[in-house]
Amino acid sequence: MTSLASLPPAAIPPEDEALRPEVKAFLAKQLEDMPPERRARSWMGSDPAFSRALGQRGWLGLSLPKRYGGAERGFFARFVIAEELLAAGAPVAAHWITDRQSGPLILRYGTEAQRAFYLPKISAGEIFFCIGMSEPNSGSDLASVRTRAEPLPGGGYRLNGRKIWTSNAAICHYMIALVRTSGTPDDRQKGLSQVIIDLRQPGIAIRPIRDLSGDAHFAEVTFDDVLMPAEALIGEEGAGWEQVNAELAFERSGPERILSSMVLVDTWLGYLKSLPAHGRDDIVLVGRLAAHLAALRALSLSVTARLVAGDSPVVHAALVKDLGTTYEQMIPQAIAAAIAADPGASPPDALLRTLAYTVSMAPSFSLRGGTREILRGMIARGIGLR
Amino acid sequence: MTDSLIADSADRLMAEVVTPAAVRGLKDRASAAPVWMQLAESGFLDALVAEAQGGAGLSAAETLPVLLAAGRHALPLPLAATMAARTAIAAARETIPEGIIAIAAAARADDGALVAQVPAGEFADMVLVPDGDGAILLAADAAHREATGEGTFCRMRWRAANGPRLPGFDALLCGARIETAEMVGAMEALCATTLRYANDRAQFGKPIGKFQAVQQQLAVMTELVHGARAAAHLAAAAPGSMEAVAAAKVTIGEGAMEVAAIAHAVHGAIGMTEELDLHLLSDRLRRGRLRYGSEPYWAERLGRAVLAAPDATLLDFVRTRVFF
Numbered sequence A: 001m002t003s004l005a006s007l008p009p010a011a012i013p014p015e016d017e018a019l020r021p022e023v024k025a026f027l028a029k030q031l032e033d034m035p036p037e038r039r040a041r042s043w044m045g046s047d048p049a050f051s052r053a054l055g056q057r058g059w060l061g062l063s064l065p066k067r068y069g070g071a072e073r074g075f076f077a078r079f080v081i082a083e084e085l086l087a088a089g090a091p092v093a094a095h096w097i098t099d100r101q102s103g104p105l106i107l108r109y110g111t112e113a114q115r116a117f118y119l120p121k122i123s124a125g126e127i128f129f130c131i132g133m134s135e136p137n138s139g140s141d142l143a144s145v146r147t148r149a150e151p152l153p154g155g156g157y158r159l160n161g162r163k164i165w166t167s168n169a170a171i172c173h174y175m176i177a178l179v180r181t182s183g184t185p186d187d188r189q190k191g192l193s194q195v196i197i198d199l200r201q202p203g204i205a206i207r208p209i210r211d212l213s214g215d216a217h218f219a220e221v222t223f224d225d226v227l228m229p230a231e232a233l234i235g236e237e238g239a240g241w242e243q244v245n246a247e248l249a250f251e252r253s254g255p256e257r258i259l260s261s262m263v264l265v266d267t268w269l270g271y272l273k274s275l276p277a278h279g280r281d282d283i284v285l286v287g288r289l290a291a292h293l294a295a296l297r298a299l300s301l302s303v304t305a306r307l308v309a310g311d312s313p314v315v316h317a318a319l320v321k322d323l324g325t326t327y328e329q330m331i332p333q334a335i336a337a338a339i340a341a342d343p344g345a346s347p348p349d350a351l352l353r354t355l356a357y358t359v360s361m362a363p364s365f366s367l368r369g370g371t372r373e374i375l376r377g378m379i380a381r382g383i384g385l386r
Numbered sequence B: 001m002t003d004s005l006i007a008d009s010a011d012r013l014m015a016e017v018v019t020p021a022a023v024r025g026l027k028d029r030a031s032a033a034p035v036w037m038q039l040a041e042s043g044f045l046d047a048l049v050a051e052a053q054g055g056a057g058l059s060a061a062e063t064l065p066v067l068l069a070a071g072r073h074a075l076p077l078p079l080a081a082t083m084a085a086r087t088a089i090a091a092a093r094e095t096i097p098e099g100i101i102a103i104a105a106a107a108r109a110d111d112g113a114l115v116a117q118v119p120a121g122e123f124a125d126m127v128l129v130p131d132g133d134g135a136i137l138l139a140a141d142a143a144h145r146e147a148t149g150e151g152t153f154c155r156m157r158w159r160a161a162n163g164p165r166l167p168g169f170d171a172l173l174c175g176a177r178i179e180t181a182e183m184v185g186a187m188e189a190l191c192a193t194t195l196r197y198a199n200d201r202a203q204f205g206k207p208i209g210k211f212q213a214v215q216q217q218l219a220v221m222t223e224l225v226h227g228a229r230a231a232a233h234l235a236a237a238a239p240g241s242m243e244a245v246a247a248a249k250v251t252i253g254e255g256a257m258e259v260a261a262i263a264h265a266v267h268g269a270i271g272m273t274e275e276l277d278l279h280l281l282s283d284r285l286r287r288g289r290l291r292y293g294s295e296p297y298w299a300e301r302l303g304r305a306v307l308a309a310p311d312a313t314l315l316d317f318v319r320t321r322v323f324f
C-alpha cells in the first residue's frame, strides 16, 4: 500500500503576481464588446490575432528560456496569465495547447535545431500546434494507436493513418502526434514515437467536425503517404509513450481544469447583483462556488510548484483534473436550478445563452484530456491498487 | 521546530496516548485526566503563545500538523481549542488558567443566564464563550452542564457570567478552523484504513482493491482528502479570515460526507461493528460537521460577502480574500 504524498501549500511569487494588473487592463479593452456566451467558450474559442497580440506582449512562452524567445518566467507567471485569460473568457484556443504543452515538450525533448526553429515562433504567437493522440479506434486506450510513421531507408518517415477530435487542427500549423514507428498494435506502448507534422504538406486532409453547440473546433485529420524528414521525430524513437505521459502533467493540473464554467458564474453573479434582494438558496450556492474555487486553486498551485521544481506530478495532476472538472460540471447544473427556481423570474437572455452553451459543453470537461474513469484508474495505480 | 519535526512528534504522541481504547473510554465519559496529562506534558499547549509571553510563538499554519494528528486519532479532547484559547488569553494579558479549555460555538442570554453550545464541553475546566464582539472566559464548574448524549456538544448554562474578557476573539471562527483541520486528519485516517482494508480483504479470489469499481471509489476518496487538506492549509494560513475559514468549513464538510460514505461502503458489514475502530473516525466527521456551523451557514456568510464585494469576478474575490 502506498498513499499519495501530500503536497505542501504553494504561493505565487510576488514578481509573477505583479503581472496581473497589466493583463487585466489589456483584457478589459480587448473583450469589451464580446458577449458572455462567446466568452463562455474560453479555451475552446479561438482568435489567432488575439493570440499573436499576447505573443507581442511577451505573454506566451513564459516558461521558455530567453535564448528561445521565451520570457523565462516559469510556471507561476503562466498560471497568473492563464487565470486572467480564462476568468475573462478570452479566446485563447489558438495558442493554448501550444503554450501549455507543445513548447515545454519541445524544450524538454527537442534537439537544439528543433528548439531554435520552433520555440521563438511559439513565444511570438506565430505558430500553433495541435495534439494528435486520439484515433477513431483509440480513445482511452491510447497505446492502441495505428497511425504509422514508417522509417524510410534513406532516413525520414512515410506517414499513414487518421487522427480524430484534434482540437483546432484547421487553424494550426503543426501537429505533435503519437504514432507507431515500429512493431504492431499488439506491442502496445513499445514502438510508439512522437512526431511533429507540418500540416501544410501534401497528403494531409483536415475535416472539421461540428460539435453539439454548433462550433467546429475539432477535426478529423487523415494522412495519406505523407513524407516527413528525419527531423520530424521529437525526442527518442520508441519513447513516445513516456513523453506523452510527461506532457499530460502539464495538461491536467492547470487553472483550465477549474475555470471552464467561470464566465457563466460571473454572468450569473452580475445578474444577482442587479437584483434588489436574494434568496438564501442563491446566496448559499454563491458561497459554495467560492469555497470550492478556493480549495481547488490551492491544490492546483501546489501541483504547479511541483512543475516548477522540475517534477512530473502525473498522478497529482490527474487528481486536480478530476476534482476540478467535477466542480466545472456542477456549476451549470446548479445555476440552471437556481435561475429557474422561481418560474416567474425573467433572467437576461445573455445569461440564458451562456448557460445553454455551458450546459451543452460540460460533459466534455471530463472527457478531453483523459476521461474521469481513466484518471481515477491512474490515481488507483498511484496508491498501489493496480 | 520544522514542519516535519512537529508532525513527527505530534504523530508519535497521538499514537501512544490517543489509542482507540482511550477514545472509546472518553466517549463513555471516562476521566480525561490520564490522556490530558500526557498531552499537556508534550509542550504543545503553548506552541502558539507568543515567545514574549513564554510560548513557542508558532503560527496556526505551523501547528496544523498537530491538529491533523489529533484528527487522525479522533481525539475527543479539545487540545487545539486549549492551545488557541491559551494564546488568546496570554495576548489579552490575562492569566492563563490550568486545565482544559473548550471554545463555545454560540451563546445566548436566557432569563439573565448565559446558555452556550460547547463542543467537548463535558471535559472542560474553562470555556471561552462568545460575548459581544469578543469572548468571555468562564469556569465550567460554575455552569449547569447538559450533554447531548451523542458527543457533539454540551449545553452549558451560567447564571452569572463573570470572567476575564477577550475583546475581538472570534470563538466561532477559531472553533470552525480547528474543527476543519481535525476533520481532515480523520479523513486522512479513513482513507489510509480503507486502502489497507481493500488490499487485505479478498472476495472472488482476489483482494477487493483489484476490482475497478472499488478502485474508482478509493481514487475519489484520495482526491477528496487532498482537496480537503489544501482547504485546511488555506484556513491555517489565514486564521483571521472569515472567507478562508468558510471555504474550509464548506469544502471539508462536503468532502467529509463522501469520504465517510466510501469508507463504510468499501468495508462492508465489518465496518458496521462496534469492534472495528472505523466508526471512531466516521463519527468524528459527523461531529465536526455539526460543530461551529455546518456548510450552509458558512456558505451563506461567504456568499453574502461575494455579493457585497465590488470584485469583477469570483476569482478576484477568492484570490484577494482567501489567499494570503
Ligand SMILES: Cc1cc2nc3c(=O)[nH]c(=O)nc-3n(C[C@H](O)[C@H](O)[C@H](O)COP(=O)(O)OP(=O)(O)OC[C@H]3O[C@@H](n4cnc5c(N)ncnc54)[C@H](O)[C@@H]3O)c2cc1C
Binding pocket: A130, A131, A132, A133, A134, A135, A138, A139, A140, A141, A164, A165, A166, A167, A168, A218, A364, A367, A368, A369, A370, A371, A372, A373, A374
Ligand atoms: C472537446 C474535446 C476535445 C478533444 N481534443 C482532443 C485533441 O485535441 N487531441 C486528441 O488527441 N484528442 C482530443 N480529444 C479526445 C479525447 O482525448 C478522448 O475523447 C478521450 O481520450 C476519450 O476517448 P473516447 O472519446 O474515444 O472515449 P472511450 O475511450 O471510447 O470511452 C468511452 C467511455 O468508456 C470509458 N472507458 C474506456 N476505457 C475504460 C476502462 N479501461 N475502464 C473504465 N472505463 C473505461 C470511458 O471512461 C468513457 O466513459 C478531445 C475530446 C473532446 C471531447
